[in-house]
Protein backbone atom coordinates (compact mmCIF):
# COMPACT_ATOMS: atom_id res chain seq x y z
CA UNK A 1 0.00 0.00 0.00
CA UNK A 2 0.99 3.61 -0.55
CA UNK A 3 2.85 5.75 1.97
CA UNK A 4 1.06 9.11 2.16
CA UNK A 5 2.99 12.33 1.77
CA UNK A 6 2.16 16.00 1.97
CA UNK A 7 4.45 17.86 -0.39
CA UNK A 8 3.82 21.03 -2.38
CA UNK A 9 5.81 24.03 -3.65
CA UNK A 10 3.57 26.31 -1.58
CA UNK A 11 5.48 25.29 1.56
CA UNK A 12 8.46 27.22 0.16
CA UNK A 13 6.41 30.43 0.27
CA UNK A 14 7.04 30.91 3.99
CA UNK A 15 9.95 33.20 3.20
CA UNK A 16 12.40 33.62 6.06
CA UNK A 17 14.86 35.76 4.09
CA UNK A 18 18.40 35.25 2.82
CA UNK A 19 20.17 34.74 6.16
CA UNK A 20 17.93 32.16 7.80
CA UNK A 21 18.69 28.42 7.89
CA UNK A 22 15.04 27.31 7.91
CA UNK A 23 14.40 28.06 4.23
CA UNK A 24 12.28 26.78 1.37
CA UNK A 25 15.34 25.28 -0.34
CA UNK A 26 15.23 22.55 2.31
CA UNK A 27 12.11 21.19 0.63
CA UNK A 28 13.72 21.42 -2.78
CA UNK A 29 16.60 19.29 -1.47
CA UNK A 30 14.09 16.73 -0.20
CA UNK A 31 12.25 16.66 -3.55
CA UNK A 32 15.55 16.22 -5.33
CA UNK A 33 16.52 13.26 -3.12
CA UNK A 34 13.11 11.65 -3.57
CA UNK A 35 13.36 12.07 -7.37
CA UNK A 36 16.50 9.87 -7.29
CA UNK A 37 14.96 7.22 -5.05
CA UNK A 38 13.95 4.07 -6.90
CA UNK A 39 11.23 3.25 -4.40
CA UNK A 40 9.38 6.56 -4.83
CA UNK A 41 6.51 4.85 -6.69
CA UNK A 42 5.16 3.83 -3.28
CA UNK A 43 4.40 7.46 -2.38
CA UNK A 44 0.94 8.96 -2.72
CA UNK A 45 0.70 12.75 -2.44
CA UNK A 46 -2.41 13.89 -0.61
CA UNK A 47 -4.33 17.12 -1.21
CA UNK A 48 -3.66 20.18 0.95
CA UNK A 49 -6.09 22.00 3.15
CA UNK A 50 -5.77 24.78 5.72
CA UNK A 51 -6.32 24.02 9.40
CA UNK A 52 -9.54 25.48 10.76
CA UNK A 53 -9.39 27.88 13.67
CA UNK A 54 -11.20 25.45 15.97
CA UNK A 55 -8.61 22.75 15.19
CA UNK A 56 -5.73 24.99 16.21
CA UNK A 57 -7.65 26.34 19.20
CA UNK A 58 -7.39 22.85 20.74
CA UNK A 59 -3.68 23.49 21.33
CA UNK A 60 -3.22 27.27 21.01
CA UNK A 61 -4.76 30.19 22.84
CA UNK A 62 -6.89 32.45 20.67
CA UNK A 63 -4.46 35.31 21.36
CA UNK A 64 -1.69 33.31 19.64
CA UNK A 65 -3.91 32.52 16.65
CA UNK A 66 -4.77 36.23 16.36
CA UNK A 67 -1.12 37.21 16.51
CA UNK A 68 -0.13 34.84 13.70
CA UNK A 69 -3.19 35.81 11.64
CA UNK A 70 -2.11 39.43 12.05
CA UNK A 71 1.10 38.73 10.11
CA UNK A 72 -0.79 38.01 6.88
CA UNK A 73 0.35 40.24 4.06
CA UNK A 74 3.41 41.60 5.83
CA UNK A 75 6.97 40.76 6.77
CA UNK A 76 7.57 40.76 10.50
CA UNK A 77 9.01 38.65 13.28
CA UNK A 78 7.28 37.01 16.22
CA UNK A 79 10.44 36.34 18.19
CA UNK A 80 14.13 36.84 17.40
CA UNK A 81 14.33 33.52 15.48
CA UNK A 82 10.84 33.35 14.09
CA UNK A 83 10.06 35.50 11.10
CA UNK A 84 6.93 35.79 8.98
CA UNK A 85 6.58 36.76 5.34
CA UNK A 86 3.31 37.89 3.74
CA UNK A 87 2.19 34.29 3.08
CA UNK A 88 3.59 32.61 6.22
CA UNK A 89 0.27 32.39 8.04
CA UNK A 90 -1.45 30.87 5.00
CA UNK A 91 1.40 28.34 4.58
CA UNK A 92 1.44 27.47 8.29
CA UNK A 93 -2.32 26.81 8.21
CA UNK A 94 -1.81 24.48 5.24
CA UNK A 95 0.99 22.65 7.06
CA UNK A 96 -1.15 21.96 10.12
CA UNK A 97 -4.36 21.16 8.23
CA UNK A 98 -2.71 18.86 5.70
CA UNK A 99 -0.95 16.95 8.48
CA UNK A 100 -4.33 16.41 10.14
CA UNK A 101 -5.76 15.04 6.88
CA UNK A 102 -2.72 12.81 6.44
CA UNK A 103 -3.35 11.38 9.91
CA UNK A 104 -6.98 10.74 8.97
CA UNK A 105 -5.83 8.96 5.80
CA UNK A 106 -3.55 6.70 7.85
CA UNK A 107 -6.28 6.13 10.41
CA UNK A 108 -8.81 5.07 7.77
CA UNK A 109 -6.29 2.82 6.04
CA UNK A 110 -6.26 4.89 2.86
CA UNK A 111 -2.47 5.07 3.21
CA UNK A 112 0.02 2.98 5.13
CA UNK A 113 1.96 5.49 7.27
CA UNK A 114 2.81 8.97 6.05
CA UNK A 115 5.22 11.89 6.12
CA UNK A 116 4.22 15.56 5.97
CA UNK A 117 7.08 17.37 4.22
CA UNK A 118 5.92 20.74 5.41
CA UNK A 119 7.23 23.95 6.87
CA UNK A 120 7.23 25.98 9.01
CA UNK A 121 8.09 23.34 11.63
CA UNK A 122 6.06 23.15 14.83
CA UNK A 123 7.51 21.53 17.94
CA UNK A 124 8.74 24.72 19.65
CA UNK A 125 5.39 26.53 19.32
CA UNK A 126 3.70 26.57 22.73
CA UNK A 127 0.04 27.21 23.42
CA UNK A 128 0.71 30.94 23.63
CA UNK A 129 3.72 31.74 21.48
CA UNK A 130 5.63 31.21 18.26
CA UNK A 131 9.31 30.47 18.78
CA UNK A 132 12.26 28.58 17.33
CA UNK A 133 11.13 28.92 13.68
CA UNK A 134 7.69 27.46 14.61
CA UNK A 135 4.31 29.20 14.20
CA UNK A 136 1.72 26.50 14.93
CA UNK A 137 2.48 23.21 16.65
CA UNK A 138 1.57 20.91 13.76
CA UNK A 139 2.14 17.62 15.58
CA UNK A 140 0.26 18.76 18.69
CA UNK A 141 -2.72 19.88 16.59
CA UNK A 142 -2.74 16.50 14.84
CA UNK A 143 -2.56 14.64 18.16
CA UNK A 144 -5.40 16.76 19.58
CA UNK A 145 -7.48 16.03 16.47
CA UNK A 146 -6.97 12.29 16.92
CA UNK A 147 -7.99 12.51 20.58
CA UNK A 148 -10.92 14.89 20.28
CA UNK A 149 -12.35 14.21 16.82
CA UNK A 150 -11.40 10.60 16.29
CA UNK A 151 -11.79 9.37 19.84
CA UNK A 152 -8.34 7.82 20.19
CA UNK A 153 -7.06 7.49 23.75
CA UNK A 154 -3.36 6.75 23.40
CA UNK A 155 -1.07 8.72 21.08
CA UNK A 156 2.70 8.25 21.09
CA UNK A 157 4.74 11.27 19.97
CA UNK A 158 8.41 10.57 19.24
CA UNK A 159 10.66 13.60 18.76
CA UNK A 160 14.20 12.94 17.51
CA UNK A 161 14.97 16.53 16.49
CA UNK A 162 18.26 17.67 18.07
CA UNK A 163 16.29 20.31 20.01
CA UNK A 164 13.81 19.56 22.75
CA UNK A 165 10.21 19.98 21.62
CA UNK A 166 9.29 22.33 24.45
CA UNK A 167 6.01 23.35 22.79
CA UNK A 168 4.71 19.80 22.47
CA UNK A 169 5.81 18.96 26.00
CA UNK A 170 4.16 22.10 27.33
CA UNK A 171 0.86 21.53 25.53
CA UNK A 172 0.52 17.90 26.66
CA UNK A 173 2.25 18.10 30.04
CA UNK A 174 -1.00 17.37 31.96
CA UNK A 175 -2.47 15.07 29.23
CA UNK A 176 -2.31 11.37 30.11
CA UNK A 177 -3.51 10.29 26.65
CA UNK A 178 -0.32 11.53 24.98
CA UNK A 179 3.07 9.92 25.62
CA UNK A 180 5.80 12.36 24.58
CA UNK A 181 9.29 10.87 24.10
CA UNK A 182 12.13 13.19 23.14
CA UNK A 183 15.83 12.62 22.54
CA UNK A 184 17.76 15.88 22.30
CA UNK A 185 21.12 17.52 22.75
CA UNK A 186 21.70 19.24 26.07
CA UNK A 187 22.65 21.93 26.73
CA UNK A 188 21.09 23.48 23.64
CA UNK A 189 18.17 25.70 22.62
CA UNK A 190 15.52 26.00 24.07
CA UNK A 191 17.05 24.80 27.37
CA UNK A 192 14.13 22.60 28.43
CA UNK A 193 13.81 18.79 28.38
CA UNK A 194 15.43 17.71 31.62
CA UNK A 195 15.05 14.11 32.74
CA UNK A 196 13.14 15.35 35.78
CA UNK A 197 10.31 16.76 33.63
CA UNK A 198 7.98 13.75 33.56
CA UNK A 199 4.48 15.21 33.21
CA UNK A 200 1.93 16.45 35.68
CA UNK A 201 -0.94 14.97 37.70
CA UNK A 202 -2.40 11.89 36.03
CA UNK A 203 0.08 12.41 33.17
CA UNK A 204 3.15 11.75 35.33
CA UNK A 205 5.41 9.41 33.36
CA UNK A 206 3.84 10.44 30.05
CA UNK A 207 6.70 12.84 29.29
CA UNK A 208 10.04 11.11 28.81
CA UNK A 209 13.05 13.29 28.15
CA UNK A 210 16.42 11.93 27.15
CA UNK A 211 18.92 14.78 27.03
CA UNK A 212 22.39 13.82 25.83
CA UNK A 213 25.60 15.79 25.36
CA UNK A 214 26.78 16.39 21.78
CA UNK A 215 28.55 13.63 19.89
CA UNK A 216 25.93 10.93 20.44
CA UNK A 217 24.92 9.02 17.34
CA UNK A 218 23.09 6.01 15.93
CA UNK A 219 24.07 3.56 18.67
CA UNK A 220 23.08 5.78 21.60
CA UNK A 221 19.77 6.74 20.02
CA UNK A 222 18.95 3.15 19.07
CA UNK A 223 19.88 2.04 22.57
CA UNK A 224 17.40 4.59 23.92
CA UNK A 225 14.75 3.04 21.70
CA UNK A 226 15.69 -0.53 22.69
CA UNK A 227 15.95 -0.07 26.43
CA UNK A 228 13.48 2.71 27.12
CA UNK A 229 11.07 3.69 24.34
CA UNK A 230 10.07 0.22 23.15
CA UNK A 231 9.36 -1.28 26.60
CA UNK A 232 7.33 1.80 27.57
CA UNK A 233 5.47 1.86 24.24
CA UNK A 234 4.51 -1.81 24.67
CA UNK A 235 2.92 -0.93 28.01
CA UNK A 236 1.28 2.24 26.65
CA UNK A 237 -0.10 0.40 23.58
CA UNK A 238 -0.31 3.40 21.22
CA UNK A 239 -3.22 3.69 18.81
CA UNK A 240 -1.26 6.15 16.68
CA UNK A 241 2.39 7.20 16.41
CA UNK A 242 3.36 10.75 15.47
CA UNK A 243 7.00 11.58 14.80
CA UNK A 244 8.44 15.06 15.15
CA UNK A 245 11.03 14.26 12.51
CA UNK A 246 13.85 16.74 12.85
CA UNK A 247 17.08 15.95 11.03
CA UNK A 248 19.28 18.53 12.73
CA UNK A 249 20.45 15.59 14.84
CA UNK A 250 22.25 14.34 11.70
CA UNK A 251 26.07 14.24 11.92
CA UNK A 252 26.46 16.82 9.14
CA UNK A 253 23.99 19.33 10.53
CA UNK A 254 25.40 22.84 11.11
CA UNK A 255 23.17 23.63 14.14
CA UNK A 256 23.33 20.37 16.08
CA UNK A 257 26.25 18.40 17.46
CA UNK A 258 24.73 14.94 17.32
CA UNK A 259 26.09 12.19 15.08
CA UNK A 260 23.05 10.33 13.69
CA UNK A 261 23.36 9.01 10.11
CA UNK A 262 20.64 8.47 7.52
CA UNK A 263 20.87 4.75 8.38
CA UNK A 264 20.24 5.65 12.02
CA UNK A 265 17.02 7.47 11.13
CA UNK A 266 15.96 4.46 9.04
CA UNK A 267 16.73 2.17 11.98
CA UNK A 268 14.73 4.29 14.45
CA UNK A 269 11.83 4.29 11.99
CA UNK A 270 12.12 0.52 11.61
CA UNK A 271 11.82 0.12 15.38
CA UNK A 272 8.70 2.29 15.36
CA UNK A 273 7.20 0.09 12.64
CA UNK A 274 7.61 -2.86 15.04
CA UNK A 275 5.47 -1.04 17.61
CA UNK A 276 3.04 0.00 14.91
CA UNK A 277 2.65 -3.58 13.69
CA UNK A 278 1.82 -4.71 17.22
CA UNK A 279 -0.61 -1.96 18.19
CA UNK A 280 -1.55 0.35 15.30
CA UNK A 281 -0.70 -1.02 11.85
CA UNK A 282 -0.13 1.63 9.18
CA UNK A 283 -0.47 4.48 11.64
CA UNK A 284 2.92 6.16 11.85
CA UNK A 285 2.85 9.73 10.57
CA UNK A 286 5.98 11.88 10.60
CA UNK A 287 6.07 15.64 10.27
CA UNK A 288 9.17 17.57 9.27
CA UNK A 289 10.80 19.66 11.99
CA UNK A 290 14.47 20.77 11.73
CA UNK A 291 17.37 19.68 9.51
CA UNK A 292 19.67 22.29 7.98
CA UNK A 293 22.29 20.44 5.96
CA UNK A 294 20.19 20.12 2.86
CA UNK A 295 21.97 17.12 1.30
CA UNK A 296 21.85 15.22 4.60
CA UNK A 297 18.21 16.23 5.04
CA UNK A 298 17.27 14.80 1.63
CA UNK A 299 19.07 11.51 2.27
CA UNK A 300 17.58 11.19 5.75
CA UNK A 301 14.00 11.85 4.65
CA UNK A 302 14.33 9.21 1.92
CA UNK A 303 15.77 6.78 4.50
CA UNK A 304 12.72 7.30 6.73
CA UNK A 305 10.30 6.97 3.80
CA UNK A 306 12.01 3.74 2.69
CA UNK A 307 11.80 2.34 6.22
CA UNK A 308 8.11 3.31 6.47
CA UNK A 309 7.53 1.55 3.14
CA UNK A 310 9.32 -1.56 4.41
CA UNK A 311 11.92 -1.19 1.66
CA UNK A 312 14.88 -0.55 3.93
CA UNK A 313 15.97 -2.55 6.94
CA UNK A 314 18.84 -1.78 9.31
CA UNK A 315 18.95 -5.06 11.25
CA UNK A 316 22.74 -5.03 11.66
CA UNK A 317 22.83 -1.52 13.07
CA UNK A 318 19.97 -2.36 15.45
CA UNK A 319 21.74 -5.54 16.60
CA UNK A 320 25.00 -3.64 17.11
CA UNK A 321 23.22 -1.03 19.25
CA UNK A 322 21.66 -3.77 21.38
CA UNK A 323 25.12 -5.23 22.06
CA UNK A 324 26.73 -1.89 22.92
CA UNK A 325 27.47 -1.17 26.57
CA UNK A 326 24.64 0.72 28.28
CA UNK A 327 25.22 4.47 28.17
CA UNK A 328 24.73 6.60 31.23
CA UNK A 329 22.35 9.06 29.54
CA UNK A 330 19.86 6.32 28.77
CA UNK A 331 20.38 4.96 32.29
CA UNK A 332 19.45 8.33 33.79
CA UNK A 333 16.27 8.64 31.76
CA UNK A 334 15.36 5.05 32.66
CA UNK A 335 15.87 5.84 36.32
CA UNK A 336 13.29 8.65 36.06
CA UNK A 337 10.85 6.61 33.94
CA UNK A 338 10.95 3.46 36.06
CA UNK A 339 8.67 5.02 38.66
CA UNK A 340 5.89 4.86 36.06
CA UNK A 341 6.84 1.99 33.73
CA UNK A 342 8.28 -1.51 34.08
CA UNK A 343 11.74 -1.44 32.55
CA UNK A 344 14.17 -4.29 31.97
Ligand SMILES: [Zn+2]
Nearest residue numbers: 161163248290
Ligand atom coordinates in the same frame (compact mmCIF):
# COMPACT_ATOMS: atom_id res chain seq x y z
ZN1 LIG B 1 15.66 21.39 15.79
